[in-house]
Structures are given as C-alpha cells and as structure tokens.
Amino acid sequence: MTVPIVELKNVVKEYANGPLKVTALRGVSLRIDPGEYAVVMGASGCGKSTMLNLLGCLDRITAGQYLLGGEDISRFSDEQLSEIRSRRIGFIFQSYNLIPQLNVLENIEVPLFYQGVSESDARERAEALAERMGLSDRLKHKPMELSGGQQQRVAIARSLVADPILMLADEPTGNLDSKTGHEILELIDELNAEGKTIVMVTHDDEVANRAQREIRVFDGEIVENLWKGGTTP
C-alpha cells in the first residue's frame, strides 16, 4: 500500500472573529495519493480555499488529524511548517501573487532562497524553468510588464523550482481568458503526466473534466468524491 501524500482525518476548521465563530470545515476526511490529479469544486464560500490552505500547511487545523507523508504535523512549529512549505509544497494562486519589485528570474528563485541554495544553482534552475514555461525572452521583466498568462507561468515555474511533492492551485485560471486558461491547464496536465501530484480548486466543469478525480464540497463538508475512468488507486 502506498503512503498517501496527505491525509485529512475528520478535520474541522473554525475561524474565530471575536465572539463570532465560523466553521469553514466540519469534519473533512480526504486522502491524496502520489501522482493524483484532483479538482475541488463547490459553491463560493463552501470551504475550498480553506481546505487547500490546510493542505499546504499555511494554516492550522482546529480539530482532527493531518498527516503529511504519514507524519502528524499538527504539533509542528511555525519554523517546521515553513520548511515544509518551502520544500514540499508548490502553491499556484488565482491572482499569481508575484513579488512586484522582483523580475521574472528573481521571482522564480524566491523559494530557493529560503533553502539556502546557492545563487548560481538557483539561477540555473530558474532559467531552465523559465525556458520551459516559454518565458526566455522575459527573464528580466517585472511582473507588471507581463500579461496575466505570462504571470501565471512565472508563478507555476516558481511553484516547481523547489521540486515539491504536492502542487496546490487555487483557481489558477480564474483571472485568465479561456484561451490563456487552456494553455495553463495544458501545462498542469503535462506536470501531472510527469508524475506531479496536483490538487486544484476550480469552478469550471470543463476544467474539472481534465482531472481523474473530482471532490465536491458543500458547506464545509465533502459531499462527493469521484474517481473518473473507473479506477480507484
């Protein structure tokens, strides 16, 4: 039996805003195995982003259990969680989230800085990824000078640079026109074909069709967990 990349067991997430308590996730159980490509769907506000943030160790669960590679990380320190984000997780956001004062190469290199990778190694890897993303002629440009699709390519390159085991994408095509969105999705398909494990939040049924697995969330709970093509791993 393969060790799952992540496993949520009865995870509850509450946000406390003063006296108001919002329960964003109410007992979610989920297992993601290596090489999977899963999309998370559901109405706005149902808890998709919350779930993704928990999977990416950006936030802490309120109750339940979170195993990363078989390891319970709920007691990890902030520093340890930072290291996990740096080495094992790749984030892709809807709004690209590039750092405006850094150019394309420097943006791609950011995660490597926090691992202490040498400047020349980082440069080499960033250049290779930029080339792969078709950004070779834009290396010294600032994010502001790039189109949305190009910015998202930079973001994907950045999420890949540390060679993570899990890629998390929160509506990566949400801000793009359908043609550019397609290109981005093709790229993500490609990554999955190469063996990357991907969890992607989307609103688009068509996008969802590309994935092998579809997770539907409703009001903080997983209501459907569907393996397409009939094979359950």
Add this chain to the structure above:
Amino acid sequence: MKSMPLERMVKLAAKNLSQYKLRAGLTMLGIIFGVCSVVAMLSVGEGANQEIQEKIQRMGSNNILIKSVKVPKKEEGSSGRHGPQVAAYGLKYTDAEQFSQFVPSLEASTPMKVLRYDIQFRERRLQTDVVATVPWFLRVQRHRLVRGRFLTHSDMDSGSPVCVIGSRLARLLFAGYDPIGQTLAISGDVYSVVGVVGDIAQGELPASGELWLTGENQKVYIPLSTYQQKHGDLFMQWTEGGSVFEQIELHELILTIDRQENVPYAVVAVRRILQKNHEQEDYSIVVPLELIRQARETRRLFNIVLGSIAAISLIVGGIGIMNIMLATVSERTREIGIRRALGARRRDIVQQFLMETLILSLSGGVIGLVFGALIPLGISAFAHVRTVLTFPAFAIAFAVSVSVSVVFGIYPARRAALMDPIEALRHE
C-alpha cells in the same frame, strides 16, 4: 534550513529600498541630521572645553591671582576735604609683604600695576595696557619670549626705562620696523624696547586700524620700580565730574605656590590676611585650580545636556525609521504573505526588514558623519568658534544612531513576521 547569505540579503534589501527612493531618502535625512548634530555638538563642546582649559592652564594651576576691585567709596573721610578727590582702594604693599611672610608654601609673589596709557611710536599712536611688573612675571605667567630679553633684576635695581612688548603690538605699532632697540613713548616718557613676548593663541589682525587694544599679546611690560619712580601710586582718571585721582598700590598680585596640593591652604591664608587688612572687599581672588575643578564640573553638566539633546535627536531619527518601516511593512503585507507561503520563516522576514533598516541607518549614518565633520569646520571658519573633531564623537554618533535605528526597526520587522500568512495573502 540555512539562512540566506548576507550578501544576498543586502542585495535584496537594497532592491526593496530602491522602490521607495524618496521615502528612503527622507528617512535617511532624519538619521543624517541626528548624527550630524551629535558630531557638531560634541565638536563645539570639545572646542569650548579646550579653550577654557587652556585659558585656565595659562593662568597657572599653582597660582593664586589677586586683583584690586573698585568699590563704591564710603562718604566719611574725604567728604570734608577740599581739592581733587582721591579714591584709594585695592591691594597694598603691606598685603604683599604679609603674604610673603605668612602664606605657606609660597614660592613667588609677582606684583603688577596695570594701567591704560596712550603709547606712541613715531606718528603711530594707540591705547593699550601697560603692565609694570617684576622679572619673574614671564615665568609665572608662562609667557613665551619671542625676541630679545625680558625685564631683569638690574632693570629693577636701576629703574631703567626699558620695555618689553607683546607680539601683536609689535606687529601693529612697529609694522615695517624691527622693534628691538626702538623707543616707545608711554604718556610722554621714553622707553627703549628690549624684547618681544608672545602669548599662545592669537586672533587675526583686525581689518581696519583700531585705537583700542585689549588682550594678552598687545601689552607693554615695564619694570615696576621704573614706574614707581616716575609716577608713584597716584593715577589721574578723567570722569564726567572732572578729574579724580585714584590711588592703587598694586593692581594685581600673583602668588605662586610650590605644589598644587598646597594651593587650598595658601588660599585660606590669603583670605584671612586680606579680610584682616581690608574693611571693604576691594579685591578679588581667582584660584585657577578651583576654576579647573569648576570647569570640569561644568563640562560634565554640559556633556549631560548635549548628550540629552543628541539622544533626543537620534530618537527622533529612530522614530522616523520606525514610522517608515511600519508603513513599508503594511504596504508590503501581501509580499510578506507570499514569502511565507513560499517557505520564508518568521526569522527570514525579520531579517529582511531589519536589513533594510540597517542599510538605511548605516548609509544615513555615514552621510551624517561627513556633514557632521563639515559643519564644525564651517562654524570655525565663520563664527570664529573653536571646534575640535574627535574620534569618539564620530564613533559615538555612528554607533548610537545605528543601534537606535535597529532597535526601532525591530518592532516593524517583528510585526511583519508575526502576520498570519493567509491574512497577509488576502490583503488588498
């Protein structure tokens, strides 16, 4: 996980700061002014201190200076008399004799008469202080002999009409002539110049010829005995109501004590003798040693005041830094969120913002030091105030400003690091 190497941190910080050039520059101004004012204040303070110390040192720390002081005359006695009034006050010869007898550890007693006279060399005429004194005046006053000789014992014994002049007077009155061997008229009496004495520091020559001279380097020194033979102790003074005769036996008296430790005891004896001999306090006693002690005390106070002002200006600079860094941190909240999501630890965020603060304060500090060195030079040049640049002033200003900025930079940096990554990402 390793930290970012220093060089890369510096590069990153410089890049980040270059986004806000104007803001960074204005923030630096705060530090520049802080450092600059500290250096300038310390230099002016040190200059003033040295000047005072030198002046006091020149008076001699082993000396006790006693001067005659004019006091309002009591009406009795002379009121019924007819004719020109005589105002008699000040130190008497008997005081001097008693000092020689009763003041312990006394090494030398230097009497002086100091009077203002018109002096003339050829057609040149001006008014200055004439000091009638004794040969050992030169040693006691620590004056430097520039040329010729000073007054001698044989001058004293024979009451010869010789004089020694200050170096500045030599330049003014004898411009174009060698003063040695020339004759000088002091209120009509002729004296031949035998020497030139120089003091220590001197000012510049005044632009236009002035007739009134004051200061150390422009006096005329003649033998006391010569003066006494020619003029006695009466001196005519012109006042609004006509002429008044003043009778002063000694204008000044310098008592030199063998060792500094004995000065306080000698002072006690001097006071006792003067109190016994004088009904009124028509004298003043200056003890340079006491002045030195006072000057040290004053300087300590001065340092405290300057230090507080400097501290305040540096703190103001520090607050400026904190303000700017807080603004920068809140503006870059999203960047912080992104970096955290990509694996930056809290420590990395703290380091990033502290490095920016450090670069701001270091470069502000360096610029401040440059201006801090220039301003005292300017003050010296234009205001004729002595300033002294000392290494400790630079070191203190720089170290304090940088550490203040770093301390004030910690709060914004920590604030950045403690942000919740998700909230930071969602910012804007």
